[in-house]
Amino acid sequence: MSNISITDLRKSYGQVEVIHGVSLDIEPGEFVVFVGPSGCGKSTLLRMIAGLEDITDGDLEIGGTLMNDVEPAQRGIAMVFQSYALYPHMTVADNMSFGLRMAHAPKDEIDRKVKDAARILQLEPLLDRKPAALSGGQRQRVAIGRAIVRDPDVFLFDEPLSNLDAELRVEMRVQIAKLHRTLSNTMIYVTHDQTEAMTLADRIVVLRAGHIEQVGTPIELYEDPDNAFVAGFIGSPRMNFLNARANGPKSVEVAGRTIPLPNLTADLRDGTALQLGIRPEHLDATDGVRLMMDVDVAEDLGATTFVHGTVGGETLVAERRAHVGNAVRELEICFAPDKVRLFDPDGARVR
Ligand SMILES: Nc1ncnc2c1ncn2[C@@H]1O[C@H](COP(=O)(O)OP(=O)(O)OP(=O)(O)O)[C@@H](O)[C@H]1O
Numbered sequence: 300m301s302n303i304s305i306t307d308l309r310k311s312y313g314q315v316e317v318i319h320g321v322s323l324d325i326e327p328g329e330f331v332v333f334v335g336p337s338g339c340g341k342s343t344l345l346r347m348i349a350g351l352e353d354i355t356d357g358d359l360e361i362g363g364t365l366m367n368d369v370e371p372a373q374r375g376i377a378m379v380f381q382s383y384a385l386y387p388h389m390t391v392a393d394n395m396s397f398g399l400r401m402a403h404a405p406k407d408e409i410d411r412k413v414k415d416a417a418r419i420l421q422l423e424p425l426l427d428r429k430p431a432a433l434s435g436g437q438r439q440r441v442a443i444g445r446a447i448v449r450d451p452d453v454f455l456f457d458e459p460l461s462n463l464d465a466e467l468r469v470e471m472r473v474q475i476a477k478l479h480r481t482l483s484n485t486m487i488y489v490t491h492d493q494t495e496a497m498t499l500a501d502r503i504v505v506l507r508a509g510h511i512e513q514v515g516t517p518i519e520l521y522e523d524p525d526n527a528f529v530a531g532f533i534g535s536p537r538m539n540f541l542n543a544r545a546n547g548p549k550s551v552e553v554a555g556r557t558i559p560l561p562n563l564t565a566d567l568r569d570g571t572a573l574q575l576g577i578r579p580e581h582l583d584a585t586d587g588v589r590l591m592m593d594v595d596v597a598e599d600l601g602a603t604t605f606v607h608g609t610v611g612g613e614t615l616v617a618e619r620r621a622h623v624g625n626a627v628r629e630l631e632i633c634f635a636p637d638k639v640r641l642f643d644p645d646g647a648r649v650r
């Protein structure tokens with residue numbers, strides 16, 4: 300287990316800077332997930348930690364040692380990629396042990412480590428098979444096994460499950476959670492998947508355009524986002540945003556209705572334009588502010604229905620833990636004022 304400390308890390312390709320001074324401290328044994336839109340720099344940051352990309356500026360320490368110029372193989376890390384690229388002519392066991400054999404590790408040590416990894420990943424019955432005779436999820440487990448046998452201080456995962464179908468993803472997600480519990484290594488995990496981020500992370504790092512927007516536990520980010528970007532990024536379906544206008548120090552007007560917000564710390568200035576954020580799952584309260592929604596489409600998933608429609612001409616989604624027939628044209632939505640998150644026009648949180 301190692302801590303990782305990143306200070307003002309920057310990356311430029313030629314004249315173009317893509318990572319703009321990122322600082323982050325990761326505790327030993329912590330599971331940190333990087334999320335953010337495509338191109339925001341998740342892979343670049345991970346590859347800089349791995350040593351696969353040069354660091355343009357700033358410091359990277361792993362286990363208290365400055366690693367900026369240390370060879371990837373000497374950093375005590377193992378990385379698992381989205382494309383797992385197993386050697387097709389080698390068995391599962393040989394694929395997993397390849398790195399150790401290249402390093403001339405003793406045979407009994409190699410056998411023991413491969414056996415341990417195979418047990419953890421439930422690959423024991425498959426050790427003599429070639430990759431062509433494995434399912435996608437099994438191949439992905441072999442790729443993870445290849446990382447485990449190296450016994451790294453730090454695991455880096457770059458979207459390791461994105462090539463798998465929905466069912467396998469769930470299975471592998473649970474495997475990875477168990478793996479972290481068993482090995483308790485420090486892990487950094489990049490994903491686009493909301494559920495993976497929320498369920499696996501001790502802390503989530505939300506990145507946008509080469510900057511960190513917010514770092515926190517999944518629930519902190521969900522309950523207490525610093526800005527509209529994080530509020531909209533964490534949670535699925537995403538938070539609804541409605542145009543609002545302050546009409547008193549602790550109240551706003553939305554679609555012609557006054558909404559009291561007694562929990563605000565700030566005093567609002569009359570007439571200020573704001574964005575009112577409210578999550579789809581918070582729109583079926585029994586007490587609170589009631590609004591009528593014009594329904595466009597109801598998506599019934601069985602246990603949950605996502606109702607898409609408009610309030611005062613603005614689109615929003617409401618979640619119902621019930622069936623909502625497609626004939627429904629109007630739906631009463633109701634939310635508790637303490638579920639409202641308020642943002643200024645630039646997206647900064649108004650608390
Ligand atoms: N070799 C390169 N030369 C120039 N620009 C690059 C290079 N590699 C990456 N970039 C740019 O750096 C930025 C960050 O890329 P990166 O691959 O880290 O994004 P990402 O967050 O991993 O995205 P995705 O979710 O699509 O994988 C992008 O704007 C990308 O175009």
Ligand SMILES: [Mg+2]
Binds near residue numbers: 341342343
């Ligand atoms: Mg990437």
